[in-house]
Amino acid sequence: MIRVLVSDPISEQGLGKLLEADDIQVDIKPGLPEEELCNIIGEFDALLVRSQTKVTAKMLEHATRLRVIGRAGVGVDNIDVPAATQHGIVVINAPDGNTISTAEHTFAMMMAMARKIPQAYASIQRGEWDRKTFVGVELNNKVLGIIGLGRIGAEVAKRAQAFGMTVLAYDPFLSPQRADSLNVKQCTVDEIVQQADFITVHTPLIKETKYLIAEREFGMMKDGVRILNCARGGIIKEEALIQALKSGKVAGAALDVFEEEPIAKDHPLKDFPNVVLTPHLGASTEEAQINVAIDVAEEIIKVLRDEPFKNAVNLPSLPADKLRQVEPYLVLGEKLGKLAAQLVDNPVTKIEISYSGDISQLEVAPVTRTILKGILSYHHGAEVNFVNAPLVAEQSGIQVVESKTGKHSVFTNLIGLEVTTPHQTRRVEGTINNGFGPRIVRLDGYAIDAAPEGRMIVTTHLDQPGMIGRIGTILGNGNINIATMQVGRKEVGGKAVMVLGIDNAASSEVVREIAEIPNILEVFHVEL
Ligand SMILES: NC(=O)c1ccc[n+]([C@@H]2O[C@H](COP(=O)([O-])OP(=O)(O)OC[C@H]3O[C@@H](n4cnc5c(N)ncnc54)[C@H](O)[C@@H]3O)[C@@H](O)[C@H]2O)c1
Numbered sequence: 001m002i003r004v005l006v007s008d009p010i011s012e013q014g015l016g017k018l019l020e021a022d023d024i025q026v027d028i029k030p031g032l033p034e035e036e037l038c039n040i041i042g043e044f045d046a047l048l049v050r051s052q053t054k055v056t057a058k059m060l061e062h063a064t065r066l067r068v069i070g071r072a073g074v075g076v077d078n079i080d081v082p083a084a085t086q087h088g089i090v091v092i093n094a095p096d097g098n099t100i101s102t103a104e105h106t107f108a109m110m111m112a113m114a115r116k117i118p119q120a121y122a123s124i125q126r127g128e129w130d131r132k133t134f135v136g137v138e139l140n141n142k143v144l145g146i147i148g149l150g151r152i153g154a155e156v157a158k159r160a161q162a163f164g165m166t167v168l169a170y171d172p173f174l175s176p177q178r179a180d181s182l183n184v185k186q187c188t189v190d191e192i193v194q195q196a197d198f199i200t201v202h203t204p205l206i207k208e209t210k211y212l213i214a215e216r217e218f219g220m221m222k223d224g225v226r227i228l229n230c231a232r233g234g235i236i237k238e239e240a241l242i243q244a245l246k247s248g249k250v251a252g253a254a255l256d257v258f259e260e261e262p263i264a265k266d267h268p269l270k271d272f273p274n275v276v277l278t279p280h281l282g283a284s285t286e287e288a289q290i291n292v293a294i295d296v297a298e299e300i301i302k303v304l305r306d307e308p309f310k311n312a313v314n315l316p317s318l319p320a321d322k323l324r325q326v327e328p329y330l331v332l333g334e335k336l337g338k339l340a341a342q343l344v345d346n347p348v349t350k351i352e353i354s355y356s357g358d359i360s361q362l363e364v365a366p367v368t369r370t371i372l373k374g375i376l377s378y379h380h381g382a383e384v385n386f387v388n389a390p391l392v393a394e395q396s397g398i399q400v401v402e403s404k405t406g407k408h409s410v411f412t413n414l415i416g417l418e419v420t421t422p423h424q425t426r427r428v429e430g431t432i433n434n435g436f437g438p439r440i441v442r443l444d445g446y447a448i449d450a451a452p453e454g455r456m457i458v459t460t461h462l463d464q465p466g467m468i469g470r471i472g473t474i475l476g477n478g479n480i481n482i483a484t485m486q487v488g489r490k491e492v493g494g495k496a497v498m499v500l501g502i503d504n505a506a507s508s509e510v511v512r513e514i515a516e517i518p519n520i521l522e523v524f525h526v527e528l
């Protein structure tokens, strides 16, 4: 039985598909302390979290069965993603489900700050009727600077234009076409901070965005600027904001997120009458919580059932149609990797992968991963998988070179794989042959045609009369049936390659006997 642990409060309505699956048992245990999570995590195949559970490297040390961590939301900063990758655990998120909620919350915060609504409400609650203190500003004709124009930033831009604002935007991945289609003016961060009346950030919190807005940027801003953060605490430096509020440079701030959450009871930001604070509520709508739970539950089921999934944050993301196009090559790639690994000694120092013909037009990153997995799992064991194979290669100091060439002179599609160790370089090539599926078509440049499956005896030898017969006799004496045979050579009497498909495993004794035949150069017992 597949077991899933839900360790944060997540909409049960959204989790429907997981809860209804016959082969999946779901344990809902929100709020467990780290110690207890460490004790039980080893029993689960999947972990589903929101933002409270901290998925630490320490916890992952105990997660011996875990295949996937699902985050019901966008930000994965509560998950140690590098540690998950190291353990070969897929991390998926639900990036779309709370976009509108967070964009609307940003807007609610902007309006609340501009019109001092929370302060006016608090005054009414105190029994006052004060119509002088709470004079606000209009959004109309103001300049809004958006830093980070992804899903949420773009929705904020649309709403701002409906309110008559001019929108400036900075995002390193913003194309001029996208900027045009969203009717925003592309600017640098410096231009934004100098020109905007309102500034809002919608980036993830990463090395490049930590303290993106700090003392220097506040110093460049217009007097009376208003600041919003509904993304992550730490993109705007709180200490610098506090100083800018004190000096009067900043006329208002609206914050949903903080450098430390929950904020301290005596947090200085609470003391400013012109600051509006909410406790990380951007995604807190009924709709968003159902949406993210549905999205993440569906994705977790796909990962657990080995079906294609799309929202992994530690894998190259590929739309489903593109993934379908490369699917046949995934099997071929892994088999070529396994074959090459069994034909070379250790340590592997370089892996060169070339894609020719049809496949060179496709997104090959997943194929490269399966090739690396095929090679590395032979030496590193089951802990190497699709998720961590590139990392294991890097950590092992293996140089990985990927290239694409156009049409191939012989094959409509071809994957070439060259594996180098300090003592040798070996090249295997494979194709997808319409009607015949994956085929190994060359070994060290010798033409062969073999299905990459089952057990094989692979030899290199000198092409001389009687070689095939002698090998056949040894295998026959060992009660090993030959299912298929392929011999490739370049010239009569020269070096040749033989690939024998065999029905049962050959003992090391049998392999040694073959190796002792005169003019046998190498013999390998291969299992694919
Ligand atoms: N308050 C909440 O409850 C809440 C809810 C959802 C999301 N969020 C936060 O909002 C963030 C944005 O969410 P999204 O769905 O729009 O994500 P997204 O990935 O669609 O957009 C993020 C954008 O930031 C841009 N970016 C990256 N580095 C940048 C940099 N150095 N400078 C400027 N832009 C940069 C990216 O190119 C991308 O376009 C999330 O990372 C999450 O932390 C908060």
Ligand SMILES: O=C(O)CC[C@@H](O)C(=O)O
Binding pocket: 050, 051, 072, 073, 074, 075, 076, 098, 280, 282, 283, 284
């Ligand atoms: O789970 C939440 O409510 C916060 C979600 C939000 O910060 C996110 O990154 O998706």
